[in-house]
Amino acid sequence: EVQLQASGGGSVQAGGSLRLSCAVSRSQFGSYAIGWFRQAPGKEREGVSAISFTDGGTYYADFVKGRFTISAANVANTVYLQMNNLKPEDTAVYYCAAFGGDPLLLLRFWDQAERYAYWGQGTQVTVSS
Numbered sequence: 001e002v003q004l005q006a007s008g009g010g011s012v013q014a015g016g017s018l019r020l021s022c023a024v025s026r027s028q029f030g031s032y033a034i035g036w037f038r039q040a041p042g043k044e045r046e047g048v049s050a051i052s053f054t055d056g057g058t059y060y061a062d063f064v065k066g067r068f069t070i071s072a073a074n075v076a077n078t079v080y081l082q083m084n085n086l087k088p089e090d091t092a093v094y095y096c097a098a099f100g101g102d103p104l105l106l107l108r109f110w111d112q113a114e115r116y117a118y119w120g121q122g123t124q125v126t127v128s129s
Helices: 103-109
Strands: 004-007 010-013 018-024 034-039 046-051 058-060 068-073 078-083 092-099 116-119 123-128
Touching: 004 092, 018 034, 018 092, 018 123, 034 078, 046 068, 046 078, 058 068, 078 092, 092 103
Parallel strands: 010 123
Antiparallel strands: 004 018, 018 078, 034 046, 034 092, 046 058, 068 078, 092 116, 092 123
16 A cells, blocks of 8 residues: 655745645655646546656646646655646645556546545645735
8 A cells, every 4th residue: 555645735825836745655656656636625636747657757737837847756755746836726635646557557547536546635725816
């Protein structure tokens, strides 16, 4: 079983930045692609970004391209989501998750929550205008 713990959320004004961290259990780090999802009140969970440890590929939803950056620090068993130029519509609970399928399928399914087998608890991000 993979354990994940998300942290780094908070409250910022529009235009501000936050860096989310997803700590992954050491024995499993690198074995699973990691994705970030978010869920705003009354809305469905949506894929934000993902990173592959198979080929180093990164994936972004159109609504965060150019503003968010996903990265991984192997020595820290941590995946980061750097979020810049935050907007009020980015307000949501953010989750990190481990992809449960064949890593080669990440390209097609990285933003589909049902493909992820393990989830961390969420961290709240609130962006005020």
